[in-house]
Amino acid sequence: MSPNNPVGRPQNCRHIRFSPDTTYFKPAGVRRHLLEEVSLTIDEVEAVRLADLNGLYQEEAARKMNISRPTFGRIIAQAHKKIADALVNGKALSISGGTVLNVMRRLFACNDCDTQWEVAREAVRPEHCPSCGNGRIHRLRQRRQGRN
Numbered sequence: 126m127s128p129n130n131p132v133g134r135p136q137n138c139r140h141i142r143f144s145p146d147t148t149y150f151k152p153a154g155v156r157r158h159l160l161e162e163v164s165l166t167i168d169e170v171e172a173v174r175l176a177d178l179n180g181l182y183q184e185e186a187a188r189k190m191n192i193s194r195p196t197f198g199r200i201i202a203q204a205h206k207k208i209a210d211a212l213v214n215g216k217a218l219s220i221s222g223g224t225v226l227n228v229m230r231r232l233f234a235c236n237d238c239d240t241q242w243e244v245a246r247e248a249v250r251p252e253h254c255p256s257c258g259n260g261r262i263h264r265l266r267q268r269r270q271g272r273n
């Protein structure tokens with residue numbers, strides 16, 4: 126066991142630079158309740174996006190995600206296996222969860238109503254909560270999503 130990664134330590138946020146628009150895929154003509162489902166985490170999809178779609182070397186993709194090359198290798202192998210399972214065995218595919226930080230966006234929260242919302246990094250800082258209009262808002266450092 127590596128002393129830098131003892132069991133039980135919370136993992137660092139994996140940096141991502143996109144938010145999936147579509148988070149559920151299913152085979153045509155099969156009712157959803159009859160389908161088995163495979164769950165991909167957002168960091169797994171980001172690994173596929175960087176290496177498979179954008180053609181980055183794993184070293185570079187790992188750096189972008191703020192993780193080690195071996196960790197990147199494990200994440201993308203897991204993603205490939207899940208995608209293959211869905212395609213070959215006709216399963217639905219959902220995308221959610223993962224311990225991720227979207228570095229293209231900033232996350233804000235309302236002090237009163239607990240609404241949280243994202244703002245593009247280059248946009249001006251919001252002054253009011255989009256839900257209740259209250260001006261007492263604060264920036265959240267990172268977005269952690271629990272593993273599902």
Ligand SMILES: [Zn+2]
Pocket residue numbers: 235236237238239240254255256257258259
């Ligand atoms: Zn509010």
